[in-house]
Amino acid sequence: MSRSTFGSTPARLTLGVISASLLALSAHAAPLTRDNGAPVGNNQNSQTAGPNGPVLLQDVQLLQKLQRFDRERVPERVVHARGTGAHGEFTATADISDLTIAKVFEKGTTSPVFVRFSSVTNNSHSPETLRDPRGFATKFYTADGNWDLVGNNFPTFFIRDAIKFPDMVHAFKTDPRTNLDDDSRRMDFLSYHPESIQTLTRLYSNYGTPAGYRFMDGSSVHAYKLVNDEGQVHYVKFNWKTKQGVKNLDPKEVQQVQGRDYSHMTRDLITAIDKGDYPKWDLYLQVVKSEELAKFEFDPLDATKIWPEDMVPSKKIGTMVLNKNPDNVFQETEQVAMAPSNIVPGIEPSEDRLLQGRLFSYADTQMYRIGANHMSLPINQPKVPVNNGNQDGQLNSGNTTVSVNYQPSRRMNREEEPRGMYSQLALSGTTQQAPIYRTQNFKQTGELFRSFTAKEQKDLINTLGGELAKTDAEARHHLLSYFYKADAKYGEGLTKVAKGDLSKVKALAAELED
Known part of the structure; x- marks a missing residue:
């Protein structure tokens, strides 16, 4: 742009209008800014090379808006997403x-x-x-x-060992091949886990759908x-x-x-x-x-x-x-x-x-x-001061403000607090990988079922029995035997709705111990 063009009357008029607009804006509202605090002059049009040319890479407002928009979502929680x-x-x-x-x-x-x-x-x-x-x-x-x-x-969970948690969540999520919900997958997994039936009873009762x-x-x-x-x-x-x-x-x-x-x-x-x-x-x-x-x-x-x-x-x-x-x-x-x-x-x-x-x-x-x-x-x-040697990393806001980022130090005191000591647990025996030895998988489920009203029992049997009917026969009958072991009326009702073989359910239940 030549000096004479820059100094032309239209340019001066335009700058004057902009200055007047900014003054009017400051009287009524805070200015629109980029993340660095700099004011935005035009948020409606991208900067281009002439009236018909491509958009310029130097339009930092356009770039920042698109960058920030692309990053509005952090990864969704694997569980508890909603x-x-x-x-x-x-x-x-x-x-x-x-x-x-x-x-x-x-x-x-x-x-x-x-x-x-x-x-x-x-x-x-x-x-x-x-x-x-x-x-x-x-x-x-x-x-x-x-x-x-x-x-x-719910006061209980489906499994009792964290090593099973990834598998449990995978079984409850959508089918990775189709991305469709398929409750038969969760039933297949839970058919190996009789400890799950108390929580499964709660889930398929009306407590699984709170108001x-x-x-x-x-x-x-x-x-x-x-x-x-x-x-x-x-x-x-x-x-x-x-x-x-x-x-x-x-x-x-x-x-x-x-x-x-x-x-x-x-x-x-x-x-x-x-x-x-x-x-x-x-x-x-x-x-x-x-x-x-x-x-x-x-x-x-x-x-x-x-x-x-x-x-x-x-x-x-x-x-x-x-x-x-x-x-x-x-x-x-x-x-x-x-x-x-x-x-x-x-x-x-x-x-x-x-x-x-x-x-x-x-x-x-x-x-x-x-x-x-x-x-x-x-x-x-926290509402109390944080004082440790943790530092740097993404989104760091300045935890480290002194030269001593270690402990202990003769230059700066960061004393341990006795009230923060862990309690002591007496131990004996050897390391192991074994299940707990007092399981009692069925008793509480029977008590839970009997605590429901007649309508709640009917809703539960119809809802859970309908889902079990979609499950392959082997997993279905093992699960039905767990519920029968917990309460005969509960197991019989589910077996009828799930179109199971009651004699097979009773035979499997007879092999179970509580």
């Missing part, structure tokens, strides 16, 4: 200082929380009416650091340890009880709801909180002394079992209220990184084999999905 989150607070209401030094449970203490509800096996855009366990994960921002209680709406997140209970599923100031250990399970009442959809209601709203659970929660109808849950604790573990008929650290209330009564220890929806779903609900390994002094994992694997896998998947510095994101940041 989720809904909300902020709230938890207030401890009971004195359990004899059990734990955890500050979150000091009577009268109120801690901020973020809860993420989710479906477990279905993808991020699946209808919320689909039959699925539901995740119930709570991040407590405590005075000791963040504690994550990562559980489900809303507000209307379901939650459970830690696993046992944890509470440690007091004398180092004494108690084994505990945590259970959330909804104060809105438990409500589920029966098969007919599922069809009606899905026809008009595939996001009914998310919509219900958001709408209720927006209206000020804040949902609440009471937190209950079951406590078992270390020396009492051997007295159970089954292994009490088996994630496929509940602790019956008549054996281990619950005690209310606090209440949680959810009172604020996220300002940005991606930054909060999707970037929140829940992991059972986020524990605080006074709370420790038990020797539950499934939990032991989750301690690694959950934290590892968050590092893969979001990055090594995911804990520095606002939704994951």
Whole structure:
């Protein structure tokens, strides 16, 4: 462009108009900028070589918009992909200082929380009416650091050893060849796992299709340890009880709801909180002394079992209220990184084999999905100072601000805190790879079935029996024998709907021991 052209009247008029527009903009709104803070002059048209030429590579606004758009999604969670989150607070209401030094449970203490509800096996855009366990994960921002209680709406799980978890999830996911749902795949896998039938019963009952997140209970599923100031250990399970009442959809209601709203659970929660109808849950604790573990008929650290209330009564220890929806779903609900390994002094994992694997896998998947510095994101940041030698990595926000990034050091104190010491566990024997020896796979499932109303039993038999009918004969009859062993009426009803051979079911059941 020549100097005379640049200085022509039209150019000066154009610059004057732009200056006037910027002044008008500054009076009414903040300027549009790129990520580096520089203002954007034109967000409507790409920069081109003349009126008909190609787009220029130097149009940094175009490049940045496309780059950022291409990267709007982090990898989808392998499980718990579809989720809904909300902020709230938890207030401890009971004195359990004899059990734990955890500050979150000091009577009268109120801690901020973020809860993420989710479906477990279905993808991020699946209808919320689909039959699925539901995740119930709570991040407590405590005075000791963040504690994550990562559980489900069911108090039990399908398997008891983490080494089986990848296979279980693969079996529950779509067929890798067709990408179609095929429940016969999960039935084939579970036919080798009689310990799964209690959770399978819950899944195919109406509890597998909740009416809303507000209307379901939650459970830690696993046992944890509470440690007091004398180092004494108690084994505990945590259970959330909804104060809105438990409500589920029966098969007919599922069809009606899905026809008009595939996001009914998310919509219900958001709408209720927006209206000020804040949902609440009471937190209950079951406590078992270390020396009492051997007295159970089954292994009490088996994630496929509940602790019956008549054996281990619950005690209310606090209440949680959810009172604020996220300002940005991606930054909060999707970037929140829940992991059972986020524990605080006074709370420790038990020797539950499934939990032991989750301690690694959950934290590892968050590092893969979001990055090594995911804990520095606002939704994951603890409310207390972080002080360690971890440094660098993707999305680093400056954890290392001094020259000493190691410990111990005579230049700078980073002292260990005695209250953060782990409890001690007495051990004996040898290393092994063997199943647990107190399985009792069937008794609790029979008790669960008999606790249902007549209608709930009928819905369960029709729903589960219909799915079993689609399964190949060998897997079907093995599963039917498990249910028959749990309760004869339950097994007979399923066998009839699944079009199985009752004599074969009885013969297989006779070979089973509980």
